[in-house]
Amino acid sequence: MKNYDIVVIGGGPGGMNTAFLMRQQGKTVALIQDEQDSLGGVCLNRGCMPTKSLLKAATAYRYAKQGARYGLDFSLPPVDLSRLRAVTDEDLDKLRAAVQGMIDGAEISVFRGRGAFGSPHEVRVTKADGGTELIVGEQIVIATGSHPVELPFAPFDGEYILSSDQILQNKALPEKLLIIGGGAIGCEFATLYHTFGSEVILAEAQESLLPREDREAGQKLEESFAAQGIRVKTGTAIKKLAVGNGKVNVEYSNSNETDTVDKVLVGIGRRPNINGLNLAAAGVKTEGGAISVNAFMQTNVPHIYAVGDSIGGLMLAHAAEKEAAVLAHNMQSSNSLPLEESAVPRVAFCSPEVAAVGVNETTAGIGAFTMPIVPNGRSVVDKVEPAFVKLFVEKDSNVVSGAIIIGEAATEMIHEMALAVENRLTVGQIGNTVHVHPTHSKNIATAVRHFN
Amino acid sequence: MKNYDIVVIGGGPGGMNTAFLMRQQGKTVALIQDEQDSLGGVCLNRGCMPTKSLLKAATAYRYAKQGARYGLDFSLPPVDLSRLRAVTDEDLDKLRAAVQGMIDGAEISVFRGRGAFGSPHEVRVTKADGGTELIVGEQIVIATGSHPVELPFAPFDGEYILSSDQILQNKALPEKLLIIGGGAIGCEFATLYHTFGSEVILAEAQESLLPREDREAGQKLEESFAAQGIRVKTGTAIKKLAVGNGKVNVEYSNSNETDTVDKVLVGIGRRPNINGLNLAAAGVKTEGGAISVNAFMQTNVPHIYAVGDSIGGLMLAHAAEKEAAVLAHNMQSSNSLPLEESAVPRVAFCSPEVAAVGVNETTAGIGAFTMPIVPNGRSVVDKVEPAFVKLFVEKDSNVVSGAIIIGEAATEMIHEMALAVENRLTVGQIGNTVHVHPTHSKNIATAVRHFN
Numbered sequence: 024m025k026n027y028d029i030v031v032i033g034g035g036p037g038g039m040n041t042a043f044l045m046r047q048q049g050k051t052v053a054l055i056q057d058e059q060d061s062l063g064g065v066c067l068n069r070g071c072m073p074t075k076s077l078l079k080a081a082t083a084y085r086y087a088k089q090g091a092r093y094g095l096d097f098s099l100p101p102v103d104l105s106r107l108r109a110v111t112d113e114d115l116d117k118l119r120a121a122v123q124g125m126i127d128g129a130e131i132s133v134f135r136g137r138g139a140f141g142s143p144h145e146v147r148v149t150k151a152d153g154g155t156e157l158i159v160g161e162q163i164v165i166a167t168g169s170h171p172v173e174l175p176f177a178p179f180d181g182e183y184i185l186s187s188d189q190i191l192q193n194k195a196l197p198e199k200l201l202i203i204g205g206g207a208i209g210c211e212f213a214t215l216y217h218t219f220g221s222e223v224i225l226a227e228a229q230e231s232l233l234p235r236e237d238r239e240a241g242q243k244l245e246e247s248f249a250a251q252g253i254r255v256k257t258g259t260a261i262k263k264l265a266v267g268n269g270k271v272n273v274e275y276s277n278s279n280e281t282d283t284v285d286k287v288l289v290g291i292g293r294r295p296n297i298n299g300l301n302l303a304a305a306g307v308k309t310e311g312g313a314i315s316v317n318a319f320m321q322t323n324v325p326h327i328y329a330v331g332d333s334i335g336g337l338m339l340a341h342a343a344e345k346e347a348a349v350l351a352h353n354m355q356s357s358n359s360l361p362l363e364e365s366a367v368p369r370v371a372f373c374s375p376e377v378a379a380v381g382v383n384e385t386t387a388g389i390g391a392f393t394m395p396i397v398p399n400g401r402s403v404v405d406k407v408e409p410a411f412v413k414l415f416v417e418k419d420s421n422v423v424s425g426a427i428i429i430g431e432a433a434t435e436m437i438h439e440m441a442l443a444v445e446n447r448l449t450v451g452q453i454g455n456t457v458h459v460h461p462t463h464s465k466n467i468a469t470a471v472r473h474f475n
Numbered sequence: 476m477k478n479y480d481i482v483v484i485g486g487g488p489g490g491m492n493t494a495f496l497m498r499q500q501g502k503t504v505a506l507i508q509d510e511q512d513s514l515g516g517v518c519l520n521r522g523c524m525p526t527k528s529l530l531k532a533a534t535a536y537r538y539a540k541q542g543a544r545y546g547l548d549f550s551l552p553p554v555d556l557s558r559l560r561a562v563t564d565e566d567l568d569k570l571r572a573a574v575q576g577m578i579d580g581a582e583i584s585v586f587r588g589r590g591a592f593g594s595p596h597e598v599r600v601t602k603a604d605g606g607t608e609l610i611v612g613e614q615i616v617i618a619t620g621s622h623p624v625e626l627p628f629a630p631f632d633g634e635y636i637l638s639s640d641q642i643l644q645n646k647a648l649p650e651k652l653l654i655i656g657g658g659a660i661g662c663e664f665a666t667l668y669h670t671f672g673s674e675v676i677l678a679e680a681q682e683s684l685l686p687r688e689d690r691e692a693g694q695k696l697e698e699s700f701a702a703q704g705i706r707v708k709t710g711t712a713i714k715k716l717a718v719g720n721g722k723v724n725v726e727y728s729n730s731n732e733t734d735t736v737d738k739v740l741v742g743i744g745r746r747p748n749i750n751g752l753n754l755a756a757a758g759v760k761t762e763g764g765a766i767s768v769n770a771f772m773q774t775n776v777p778h779i780y781a782v783g784d785s786i787g788g789l790m791l792a793h794a795a796e797k798e799a800a801v802l803a804h805n806m807q808s809s810n811s812l813p814l815e816e817s818a819v820p821r822v823a824f825c826s827p828e829v830a831a832v833g834v835n836e837t838t839a840g841i842g843a844f845t846m847p848i849v850p851n852g853r854s855v856v857d858k859v860e861p862a863f864v865k866l867f868v869e870k871d872s873n874v875v876s877g878a879i880i881i882g883e884a885a886t887e888m889i890h891e892m893a894l895a896v897e898n899r900l901t902v903g904q905i906g907n908t909v910h911v912h913p914t915h916s917k918n919i920a921t922a923v924r925h926f927n
Contacts, residue, residue: 036912066912067852075913076856080545086535087542087549093532094562097539098550110546114856121850341912367909378911398573400519404528404566435884438891438908438916445908448898456890456897457819459830460488460518460793461527464890 025132027053029354030146030160032138032300035064037331037343038166039122044351046129053158054131055138058151061119062126062133065168065332066340069188072118074211076111077191078372081218085374088218092406102219105194134158138167140305143324162326162354165307165314166343167300169293169332174203177264183271183286184264187212190288197221197285201273203261204290205232207371210244212288213253214373223253224282226275228260233371237383239393240427243411247375247429295333311335319358320350328354342367365424366445368437375408378437381425381444382415389425390418394470400461407431410463412470414450421449432463439467450474477584479505481806482598482612484590484752487516489783489795490618491574496803498581505610506583507590510603513571514578514585517620517784518792521640524570526663528563529643530824533670537826540670544858554671557646586610590619592757595776614778614806617759617766618795619752621745621784626655629716635723635738636716639664642740649673649737653725655713656742657684659823662696664740665705666825675705676734678727680712685823689835691845692879695863699827699881747785763787771810772802780806794819817876818897820889827860830889833877833896834867841877842870846922852913859883862915864922866902873901884915891919902926 029045031038034056042054060068087097126133134156136148141157148156171186173179179186185193187208200216202209205227217223225248227234231241232248232255245255260276264287273282295313302308308315308323313335320328328350331343345367352360368380385391394412402409410430417424424447426440443453450471458468481497483490486508494506512520539549578585586608588600593609600608623638625631631638637645639660652668654661657679669675677700679686683693684700684707697707712728716739725734747765754760760767760775765787772780780802783795797819804812820832837843846864854861862882869876876899878892895905902923910920 071913072852072856075853079857080547083538083542083545083547083549086538087547090535090539090552092562093535094555094559095532095535095539096552097535098552100542100548100550103546107546110544111856114858117855118850118852121855339912341909341917344912345909368911370911398570400524400570401527403569403573404524404563405531406566432884432887434911434914435887435916436890438888438910438914438919439894441910442891442894442900442905442908446898446900446904448894452898453894456894457793457797458890458893459820459822459886460791460796461523462886462890464887465793467890 024157024159025053026159027051027132028161029053029164030158031055031164031166032146033064033166033168033331033333034062034133035166035168035331035343036066036340037347038064038164039126040344040347041164041166041330041351042131043125043129044347045354046131048351048355052131053134053160054126055134055136055146055148055158057137058135062122063118067115067118067122069191071340072115073111073191074215075372076114077107077215078211080107080110081215082374085218089406102196104196108192108194137299139299139301140307141301143305143327162328164350165300165322165327165329165333166331167296167333169295169338171289172292172294174261174264174289174291177289179289180266183266185286185288187288187290190286193286199284200224201226201271201282201284201287202290203287204292205229205234205255205257206290206292207233209288209290210371210373210377212290213248217251217253218374224256224284225253226256226259226261228258230258232257233377236369236377236379237413237427240377240379240411240413240429243429244375244377247408293332293338295335297333318361319353320346320362321353321358337364337367337369339367339369366441368441370434370437372434375430376433377427377429378433379425379427380437380441381423383425383427385415388418389415391415392470392474394466395473397469399463399466399469401463401465404461405431410436410466412466414470414474416450416474421451422447423450423453430463436464436467439464476609476611477505478611479503479584480613481505481616482610483507483616483618484598485516485618485620485783485785486514486585487618487620487783487795488518488792489799490516490616491578492796492799493616493618493782493803494583495577495581496799497806498583500803500807504583505586505612506578507586507588507598507600509589510587514574515570519567519570519574521643523792524567525563525643526667527824528566529559529667530663532559532562533667534826537670541858554648556648560644560646589751591751591753592759593753595757595779614780616802617752617774617779617781617785618783619748619785621747621790623741624744624746626713626716626741626743629741631741632718635718637738637740639740639742642738645738651734651736652676652738652740653678653723653734653736654740654742656744657681657686657707657709658742658744659685661740661742662823662825662829664742665700669703669705670826676708676736677705678708678711678713680710682710684709685829688821688829688831689865689879692829692831692863692865692881695881696827696829699860745784745790747787749785770813771805772798772814773805773810789816789819789821791819791821818893820893822886822889824886827882828885829879829881830885831877831879832889832893833875835877835879837867840870841867843867844922844926846918847925849921851915851918851921853915853917856913857883862888862918864918866922866926868902868926873903874899875902875905882915888916888919891916
């Protein structure tokens with residue numbers, strides 16, 4: 024039995040960052056990471072990073088496909104998903120080595136296995152081989168992440184009905200792929216497989232893609248996807264998926280149309296990992312399937328905190344990092360810093376990229392303004408659509424309280440808007456800032472100029 | 476003889492924007508544009524835009540060259556510069572049409588020909604066919620731009636010793652290209668020709684590339700260019716260029732090394748276009764070959780103003796646009812707004828991109844901080860160097876008063892820093908802003924975190 028100041032259950036972005044920050048304060052820290060993944064968790068092993076690695080290959084492939092628009096004729100090689108995955112694995116190995124180096128450097132004690140409460144201060148780690156170890160923590164952090172949600176009538180089978188984890192291991196390009204769910208994960212895989220040549224159907228039950236975001240932006244993304252040849256079916260739920268003869272027959276809820284596809288990706292959401300934690304032994308409460316925390320990241324048990332996907336909410340790596348920073352602060356100073364996530368950017372790395380920050384709808388006192396379509400020099404020479412920029416502005420103060428951008432560099436461009444939202448800058452303060460000619464970001468200046 | 480409230484000589488970014496802004500105030504505006512270029516001036520016709528269009532083709536070509544790092548084997552087509560230039564011309568036609576549409580919509584009177592003062596209020600426009608027209612302006616704006624500087628001992632010949640204008644018309648890929656001058660123009664053409672397969676020598680007389688920028692950053696760019704296979708020779712002036720047998724023999728000032736190259740691009744700077752303006756007839760003074768203006772963009776003749784490259788300084792399209800905004804304000808409100816260009820970003824669209832804003836050196840009270848090299852997830856999955864980020868921070872206030880970034884998306888990333896510099900935000904305010912995982916911009920957060 025080992026004693027630590029802090030025991031962190033889960034080594035993804037939320038757990039690791041908590042561990043680093045508490046070690047910097049001189050605390051002894053144990054970090055428990057399931058053997059299924061390396062440190063880095065889902066983000067590194069089955070989420071952000073492998074998808075981005077594959078999407079980079081897609082970017083290279085798309086440039087070659089579109090060579091004629093630049094005056095270049097490339098021959099397109101066959102896409103060998105096994106080889107692409109091998110490249111991704113090399114990337115992940117580099118990231119794993121980097122993470123391990125940081126963990127070693129910080130002298131964090133890592134335990135591999137599944138953590139579960141034995142009592143309010145005890146966590147039992149169970150290895151795959153059945154061996155167990157008991158760790159005692161003065162404070163305990165739950166950072167166990169999340170897992171993909173299944174359709175109740177069509178559970179993941181790993182061959183035809185796939186989770187995002189499973190499709191990342193897919194080695195054969197499906198002729199026809201149905202993606203269920205038009206959130207960030209669905210949109211990213213739509214770009215990936217469409218670029219490599221699969222026929223992609225993207226079905227979203229809500230009225231627009233990225234249904235948690237601004238509807239006009241979601242519609243704009245849908246238009247762009249449709250123009251590329253992705254079959255987007257918004258307002259379309261799935262009635263039935265029937266596997267047979269090596270195919271999946273698809274029935275939709277609100278149309279007589281049917282489809283027969285080779286594979287189905289179900290990307291309808293993620294659910295916190297709370298089963299197996301034996302929360303009852305610690306008396307930690309949950310709500311709606313997520314660990315309940317207050318604004319200070321604290322559960323109902325004062326010495327137990329939680330961060331990241333396990334508490335629900337944004338379920339983004341960089342949100343988990345922010346939560347870790349808040350939590351690390353509060354674990355030492357008795358809850359003085361409340362979590363404030365209104366300026367955490369939300370992104371989809373599809374093509375075109377989408378990035379949003381702050382509020383995404385008009386409420387009392389907030390007006391929306393969409394940049395008029397005017398020529399943008401960068402988009403003309405790049406042969407892409409000009410960046411779509413929509414701002415949400417407080418009517419009284421002209422403070423920018425939200426923005427959504429669609430376009431080639433949106434996931435980088437959003438940081439100017441994040442800085443503005445975080446620091447409550449006004450439209451005028453953005454307008455006074457000179458934007459480089461020719462860049463995509465110049466459309467932010469254009470938006471602001473037309474707003475004034 | 477026609478009378479206008481405002482006569483603008485020169486239809487580049489500075490002149491056009493002045494014209495638009497004054498028309499918005501209800502003034503009658505004449506805009507004089509040399510017949511050599513369309514409206515848009517050097518930027519649209521022979522500068523920013525054609526180079527960016529060709530650099531986009533280079534980006535596509537680079538992706539294909541590097542296909543193996545993504546797990547894809549592309550065959551590389553022969554590069555046909557005539558075809559690439561035809562694509563560029565299509566882009567420029569779109570931009571010309573857009574500009575013309577805006578000019579027509581604004582009801583600006585355009586005169587094609589060369590403008591020269593006849594008296595302090597009179598400008599004579601002379602067409603290529605010799606026809607002339609006299610225009611009278613209550614106020615007059617000089618926005619005549621700039622032209623490339625020659626080497627005194629090796630004037631441009633259009634075949635071997637080329638200006639940036641001339642190399643943009645080049646139709647044959649040189650086997651070996653010498654670029655003289657490691658400023659933004661030289662670096663961009665180095666990327667362009669190196670990518671397409673020319674052997675490129677980039678010679679810069681100063682100690683580092685981009686010699687007006689931070690030296691550490693210039694050295695970092697040099698390392699990156701050298702690793703790609705560009706032969707960078709900093710601290711190297713040219714002694715002699717001798718054309719013979721279809722080649723150019725090169726002698727350097729400070730080494731015994733010689734080279735024989737197929738073409739030479741001279742990119743050692745640009746000089747304001749003031750000859751032919753007959754400034755004496757208006758009594759407008761110059762200094763160091765540029766129109767002299769005060770902080771309000773006003774020449775020594777109170778009703779005559781000047782903007783853009785004609786006044787020297789930054790010589791950037793977006794700087795000219797800012798100057799136009801200041802000028803337009805002052806022409807109506809008797810010089811109440813001084814020009815403040817400390818937050819105008821400066822960029823080079825080479826690969827890797829370079830972007831800077833604000834101060835670029837340490838002076839009393841300002842400290843420099845270079846981001847330590849730590850793994851960046853985005854750079855690993857993108858298979859590129861992580862973004863180099865250097866901040867210049869006021870020691871007392873922690874206000875960020877300058878930044879320089881080198882990396883794939885630097886020209887977009889710089890806008891977060893420009894917003895910070897313009898609005899005097901602190902390191903802490905940037906650090907509080909959540910940066911998306913995984914992005915290049917996250918290295919700004921990393922820099923800030925290590926700074927604290």
